[in-house]
Amino acid sequence: MNKIFYDKLIVTTLAILIVYVLSTLIMKILVKKEEGVKTKHLTRKWIGYTRTVIIVFIIMLVWLQDVFSVTTILGFTSAGLALSLNQVILNIAGWMLFMIKRPIEIGDRIEYKDIKGDVIDIRMFYIVVLEVGNWVKLDQSTGRLATIPTGKIFTDPFFNFTSGFNxxxxxxxxxxxxxxxxxxxxxxxxxxxxxxxxxxxxxxxxxxxxxxxxxxxxxxxxxxxxxxxxxxxxxxxxxxxxxxxxxxxxxxxxxxxxxxxxxxxxxxxxxxxxxxxxxxxxx
The missing domain is CATH 3.30.70.100 (Alpha-Beta Plaits)
Structure with missing residues (x-):
């Protein structure tokens, strides 16, 4: 039993190490070819997301015995998450909407409630905004960073100043x-x-x-x-x-x-x- 455990541990460690090294090399090659700051940032993010998915898949493949156990664990896990992590799931769904439909993109100037500014990053759980306005007149930058949960796209209105008409x-x-x-x-x-x-x-x-x-x-x-x-x-x-x-x-x-x-x-x-x-x- 101990031998099986250690074999799985070695295989998992080696697989994760290989995935991490390959993803790092790919990221350096692709980022080096790109000149735009926005494109470089998005390339790093998507490679990071892909790497995480591959690692999770490897862990499940190595440590779970059969398909039935995988579906059972996923079923119980999703049910528990739905009950206890409602806001987290809503944020993930919001992030997926941003990635697929792109109602807001990096570089857009948006307004949400009392927050107005330029989007400098869209992460899984929140949007990072470089604030403008507030105590500074006529949309000049304040220098502050504000965060907006991605799940708010389903419940509250967002105003986009640069999408469509600039x-x-x-x-x-x-x-x-x-x-x-x-x-x-x-x-x-x-x-x-x-x-x-x-x-x-x-x-x-x-x-x-x-x-x-x-x-x-x-x-x-x-x-x-x-x-x-x-x-x-x-x-x-x-x-x-x-x-x-x-x-x-x-x-x-x-x-x-x-x-x-x-x-x-x-x-x-x-x-x-x-x-x-x-x-x-x-x-």
Whole structure:
């Protein structure tokens, strides 16, 4: 009996060692050929998953006597896991959904509840996100890492900023006085917005719309900048709505604000509004 045990132990150890050495060599060869960081990362992960599956299969093949014992153990094990590890199983199912259907991929910018950021890794039990926003304005990085359980894909909504369309609508509000030339102000704002936009954005979005229309009921709409007017207590508010690439949002917003300020300062009939009071004295 002891001889059988030691023989199995030696065979298992040698098999695991061979699998580990071969997988390491394959990983080094494949990673060396790839240049992209994302591809290298995914290659390492998939080789690691494959190695784990092969090792588990070898252990079962060596240590279990027959097919009946394998199915019996698997049956009891799965029943116990279903009862005691419900959340773990849900996370594994979520991870499988990410791997097969790919609703979210590494590099995507997503939002889940109060967490927003770039996906830098998708592991079996959680997604790793490099946070943006929060106390930092306009989607700049905070430097913090956040984790989201993969099983949440079945129960909670996720927002993907870069899948499908790689651009978002942004808005800038400009408040001018009631006696300002609003038509001239609108003309300046639209002109600055058009000049600030990436020349490739319209072509890319139209191409993405065509691709998405094959899967979803997506209709093409207006893509050029547009302004809206609203009356406020201190003046007339011009609301500029324009498209920006997701990761260029702050740069575009800053450029437009700066150019609007410089242009309005040169205009005699346009003045910025701010909270103020007028006092009328009677003789």
């Amino acid at each position: 651009a978002v609508w942004d808005e800038i509000d400009v408040l001018i006085t009631f006696d300002s030339d609003k038509d001239r102000a609108k003309e300046i704002i639209i002109d600055i917005a058009n000049k600030s936009m990436d020349k490739t954005i319209f072509t890319k979005i139209r191409d993405e719309q065509k691709e998405m229309s094959k899967k979803f009921a997506v209709k093409s709409g207006k893509l050029t900048p547009i302004t809206y007017f609203s009356i406020k207590e201190s003046g007339i508010q011009i609301e500029l709505r324009y498209l920006s690439f997701v990761r260029k949002r702050r740069d575009t917003n800053n450029f437009i604000n700066e150019k609007i300020y410089e242009a309005f300062m040169k205009e005699e009939n346009i003045n910025f509004a701010y909270p103020s009071q007028k006092i009328y004295l009677e003789k």
